[in-house]
Amino acid sequence: MTRGVGRRGRVAVAAAVLAVAGCSSGDDTSGSTTDAGTAEASSDVGEPVERTDDATEDDRADETAGSGDAPSTDGVGTTDGVSTVSFDPAPIEWQDFNDQVDVATVAVPVDYADREGERFELFLARYRALDPDRRIGSLLVNPGGPGFGGSDFAVFASQIFDQALLERFDIVGWDPRGTGESDPPIDCIDDYDPYYAELDHTPETDAERAAIVAAAEELAQRCVENNSEIIQHVGTNNSARDIDVIRRALGEDQISFFGFSYGSELGAAWATMFPDTVRAAVFDGASDPEADDLGFSLQQQRGFEAAISTFLARCSSDSDCAFHNDGDAEAAFDELMQRLDEDPIDAASGRPPVNRDVALTAVSQAMYREALWPALEQSLAEAADGDGGGLLALHDAYFRRAADGTWPNGLEAHQAISCADEDERKTVEEEDAESPLFTEAAPRMNPAGSIGYFCTFFPPSIDPRVDITGAGAGPIVVIGTTGDPATPFEGTVRMANTLEDGRLVIVEANEHTGYGLNRCVIDVVNDYLIDLVAPLDETECR
Numbered sequence: 001m002t003r004g005v006g007r008r009g010r011v012a013v014a015a016a017v018l019a020v021a022g023c024s025s026g027d028d029t030s031g032s033t034t035d036a037g038t039a040e041a042s043s044d045v046g047e048p049v050e051r052t053d054d055a056t057e058d059d060r061a062d063e064t065a066g067s068g069d070a071p072s073t074d075g076v077g078t079t080d081g082v083s084t085v086s087f088d089p090a091p092i093e094w095q096d097f098n099d100q101v102d103v104a105t106v107a108v109p110v111d112y113a114d115r116e117g118e119r120f121e122l123f124l125a126r127y128r129a130l131d132p133d134r135r136i137g138s139l140l141v142n143p144g145g146p147g148f149g150g151s152d153f154a155v156f157a158s159q160i161f162d163q164a165l166l167e168r169f170d171i172v173g174w175d176p177r178g179t180g181e182s183d184p185p186i187d188c189i190d191d192y193d194p195y196y197a198e199l200d201h202t203p204e205t206d207a208e209r210a211a212i213v214a215a216a217e218e219l220a221q222r223c224v225e226n227n228s229e230i231i232q233h234v235g236t237n238n239s240a241r242d243i244d245v246i247r248r249a250l251g252e253d254q255i256s257f258f259g260f261s262y263g264s265e266l267g268a269a270w271a272t273m274f275p276d277t278v279r280a281a282v283f284d285g286a287s288d289p290e291a292d293d294l295g296f297s298l299q300q301q302r303g304f305e306a307a308i309s310t311f312l313a314r315c316s317s318d319s320d321c322a323f324h325n326d327g328d329a330e331a332a333f334d335e336l337m338q339r340l341d342e343d344p345i346d347a348a349s350g351r352p353p354v355n356r357d358v359a360l361t362a363v364s365q366a367m368y369r370e371a372l373w374p375a376l377e378q379s380l381a382e383a384a385d386g387d388g389g390g391l392l393a394l395h396d397a398y399f400r401r402a403a404d405g406t407w408p409n410g411l412e413a414h415q416a417i418s419c420a421d422e423d424e425r426k427t428v429e430e431e432d433a434e435s436p437l438f439t440e441a442a443p444r445m446n447p448a449g450s451i452g453y454f455c456t457f458f459p460p461s462i463d464p465r466v467d468i469t470g471a472g473a474g475p476i477v478v479i480g481t482t483g484d485p486a487t488p489f490e491g492t493v494r495m496a497n498t499l500e501d502g503r504l505v506i507v508e509a510n511e512h513t514g515y516g517l518n519r520c521v522i523d524v525v526n527d528y529l530i531d532l533v534a535p536l537d538e539t540e541c542r
Contacts, residue, residue: 149180
């Protein structure tokens with residue numbers, strides 16, 4: 001997922017755990033599609049245009065873990081006077097998970113203004129440094145969202161991160177408050193279909209429109225009723241405070257951070273709130289930190305619109321494309337979407353028929369990785385022949401529906417976190433008034449949808465997200481791909497420019513996030529995280 005509530009029926013889910021980086025523990029980073037929702041990235045080798053040694057270890061931080069005495073954080077990490085200073089975490093007690101990975105929990109306050117109150121138990125996983133004698137410290141990693149856990153990024157670190165990072169860092173992933181295996185989780189519903197796939201997201205009657213609003217209101221009410229003690233405390237600011245508690249529990253003066261997609265926004269909040277504790281930070285696939293919900297949603301819709309246009313143009317020009325349609329894939333796609341809107345097709349027993357919104361969700365899933373484009377080609381061709389099974393599989397992968405038919409809590413957590421961050425509550429009428437903007441921005445990819453009304457029925461935010469500056473945190477590497485549909489390149493550029501010392505790295509690719517796509521960007525990341533050699537701003541990795 002990425003930041004913000006997907007306003008018109010679509011929440012942009014982050015690439016699947018093994019798809020975000022696609023970088024193995026060795027030199028082999030060849031691309032392969034593993035299923036409808038998971039793809040490992042390609043390994044086209046490029047060279048950075050320019051890099052500089054303007055940041056050294058003497059300038060930034062010692063390359064060893066902290067002594068165990070946390071530095072003072074007085075005056076930092078505060079929003080309306082709330083900080084982590086007076087909360088002392090217990091030392092972490094790691095337990096073996098496998099030969100290389102340990103797991104543990106860290107208790108943090110539900111409300112940092114009430115440190116004697118209830119606790120979240122955050123679930124952590126640690127992939128231990130392969131070369132302990134040369135270990136630098138901990139590298140905290142977050143795959144994005146918000147709403148999905150990050151512990152798997154440590155469990156599967158050998159399939160995601162370069163060998164050099166695996167040797168020098170403990171890779172630490174955690175499930176942020178309300179997500180994954182952390183306790184308690186945000187838990188609203190057991191089945192997504194009644195709130196998404198079963199609704200007509202292109203309403204043509206007042207009754208259809210009322211059904212969408214009613215579903216959004218019911219979902220919000222169930223989230224509030226089932227999670228009343230925590231629902232307003234799962235925002236990004238509190239997760240940034242949790243990072244500092246994790247750092248202190250690890251006994252390190254400074255830590256390094258690598259965040260993907262929404263993980264970039266979380267990392268930016270942490271770097272802004274706790275700059276003295278930042279050893280090094282890399283943000284990949286960052287979104288515009290200055291955009292409001294409307295602005296970001298429009299950026300994202302334009303990003304997906306551009307991606308599907310590229311996909312269809314390529315399909316039209318390639319006779320081997322399964323959806324070639326005599327060189328006019330664009331017209332065939334538009335005709336198929338119209339048919340699915342008017343007459344959805346069956347796909348699986350016990351599941352809703354595939355309508356236009358299910359199909360567009362499937363398209364969104366495939367736009368994250370070019371490795372998924374062949375699966376989308378085939379699925380569209382099958383749907384044109386009356387078989388919606390392929391599109392439904394991509395739709396389910398987008399929401400991470402399990403093979404046994406169960407759904408994770410990621411979507412509910414995404415909604416809760418997004419609304420906890422957003423201080424504005426628009427009325428249904430105000431949301432409806434903005435609909436023409438989305439139709440103009442993305443005529444192919446813009447169905448109306450219940451999820452756009454979710455925050456309308458949500459309690460007011462008590463801790464809106466901090467304004468991002470990164471002041472005092474030192475250089476922060478910001479990676480952007482030129483064809484990113486979910487966090488469009490324009491927003492990534494703004495993140496780099498907003499940070500006090502952002503260093504933009506440009507990767508030419510139609511992918512969401514750039515790490516692992518070529519050797520150039522891997523080397524840029526290694527140079528900075530390991531040796532603190534920051535790239536020049538606007539370094540290009542072709």
